[in-house]
Amino acid sequence: MNDIDTALAPYGWDDAWATAFAPYAAQGLLPGRVVRVDRGQCDVLTPGGTLRADTSFVTPHDPLRVICTGDWAAVEPAGSPRFVRDYLPRRTAFVRSTSSRRSEGQILAANVDHALIAVSLAAELDLDRVERFTALAWESGAQPVLVLTKADLVPHPVVREHLVQDAGTAAPGVQVLPVSAATGEGVDVLAAVVAGTTSVLLGQSGAGKSTLANALLGDDVMEVQDVREVDGKGRHTTTTRNLLVLPGGGVLIDTPGLRGVGLWDAGTGVGQVFSEIEELAGSCRFHDCAHLAEPGCAVLAAVADGTLPGRRLDSYRKLLRENERIVAKTDARARAELRRQWKLRGAQGRAASEAKRGRLR
Ligand SMILES: Nc1nc2c(ncn2[C@@H]2O[C@H](COP(=O)(O)OP(=O)(O)OP(=O)(O)O)[C@@H](O)[C@H]2O)c(=O)[nH]1
Numbered sequence: 001m002n003d004i005d006t007a008l009a010p011y012g013w014d015d016a017w018a019t020a021f022a023p024y025a026a027q028g029l030l031p032g033r034v035v036r037v038d039r040g041q042c043d044v045l046t047p048g049g050t051l052r053a054d055t056s057f058v059t060p061h062d063p064l065r066v067i068c069t070g071d072w073a074a075v076e077p078a079g080s081p082r083f084v085r086d087y088l089p090r091r092t093a094f095v096r097s098t099s100s101r102r103s104e105g106q107i108l109a110a111n112v113d114h115a116l117i118a119v120s121l122a123a124e125l126d127l128d129r130v131e132r133f134t135a136l137a138w139e140s141g142a143q144p145v146l147v148l149t150k151a152d153l154v155p156h157p158v159v160r161e162h163l164v165q166d167a168g169t170a171a172p173g174v175q176v177l178p179v180s181a182a183t184g185e186g187v188d189v190l191a192a193v194v195a196g197t198t199s200v201l202l203g204q205s206g207a208g209k210s211t212l213a214n215a216l217l218g219d220d221v222m223e224v225q226d227v228r229e230v231d232g233k234g235r236h237t238t239t240t241r242n243l244l245v246l247p248g249g250g251v252l253i254d255t256p257g258l259r260g261v262g263l264w265d266a267g268t269g270v271g272q273v274f275s276e277i278e279e280l281a282g283s284c285r286f287h288d289c290a291h292l293a294e295p296g297c298a299v300l301a302a303v304a305d306g307t308l309p310g311r312r313l314d315s316y317r318k319l320l321r322e323n324e325r326i327v328a329k330t331d332a333r334a335r336a337e338l339r340r341q342w343k344l345r346g347a348q349g350r351a352a353s354e355a356k357r358g359r360l361r
Pocket residue numbers: 118149150151152153179180181182183203204205206207208209210211212259
């Protein structure tokens with residue numbers, strides 16, 4: 001490792017990033033991690049400190065390709081303004097639908113390794129919410145981690161183990177960690193998971209995300225310093241919470257808008273959250289089985305014999321439908337396809353769908 005690699009390692013830089021950056025290094029450009037982007041400029045963490053750079057070259061028309069927090073930028077070594085020339089291909093990306101009528105999606109964070117989904121144990125476990133956030137996390141490419149917060153409120157080990165297992169069934173393949181910021185219990189386990197990586201915090205308001213962030217950051221909170229050069233008249237410093245460096249290495253991205261991220265084209269992610277259903281579907285008689293009322297449907301059979309909770313199938317359908325709606329809002333082709341499918345389903349008739357609904361309740 002050279003000096004640059006060593007200096008950037010705490011921000012998530014690794015050999016693969018260094019290799020990808022080599023052509024830019026050959027041009028004399030500096031690598032740096034984007035802390036935030038605003039008004040045509042961005043703050044970039046470089047080995048020499050935080051720089052302010054112009055984003056004109058990395059603000060294409062496609063909103064999903066605009067540079068964002070978490071990107072690894074190639075920055076000019078000098079200049080006024082200095083420009084970000086490019087950024088490295090993303091490993092993962094969090095995208096959400098915009099609230100505008102022309103919903104196009106908005107890029108929220110790039111190169112996230114872990115999505116920490118905070119779910120409070122202060123209230124009844126909301127499995128629908130667990131599934132929704134887990135789908136989003138998978139879709140981004142990040143590894144979801146389910147953090148059951150406020151574990152001090154469920155001191156009984158048997159009860160707690162029950163809740164951990166329940167949460168686990170809603171998110172197959174996801175680590176479930178009970179954590180209490182109040183007592184510190186489980187914080188070390190979580191800290192070990194996120195060390196050296198890039199994480200985001202997702203979850204409902206009040207789930208305990210800020211408290212968790214503070215627990216991970218410890219006493220020596222290293223807030224990222226934005227250094228602004230104001231017409232050469234000197235500079236003033238402000239702090240931002242967009243990208244926080246963890247004491248043990250690694251960063252926490254906590255941008256406004258990411259926390260309550262909406263479901264956006266989480267098609268693949270939904271499949272992963274409901275992997276047991278997709279697996280069962282492999283045994284349905286028809287390869288395009290919709291698990292509504294088809295003969296030889298392995299999914300409906302599993303619901304009937306109690307191996308698959310009806311709630312899971314309902315939830316699966318709900319998320320798939322919601323996702324279809326979001327996709328259809330933007331993509332005319334998808335919309336045409338949906339119409340075609342609706343026509344096909346029309347042939348099956350409303351009666352069949354009523355029957356299935358009665359059956360699943
Ligand atoms: N008992 C207990 N309470 C906690 C714990 N962590 C957080 N809380 C409480 O839960 C409430 C919400 O915590 P926050 O960290 O503000 O939640 P948040 O998810 O950041 O909320 P938003 O900022 O609205 O998204 C606060 O009153 C905290 O004191 C914990 O480990 N145990």
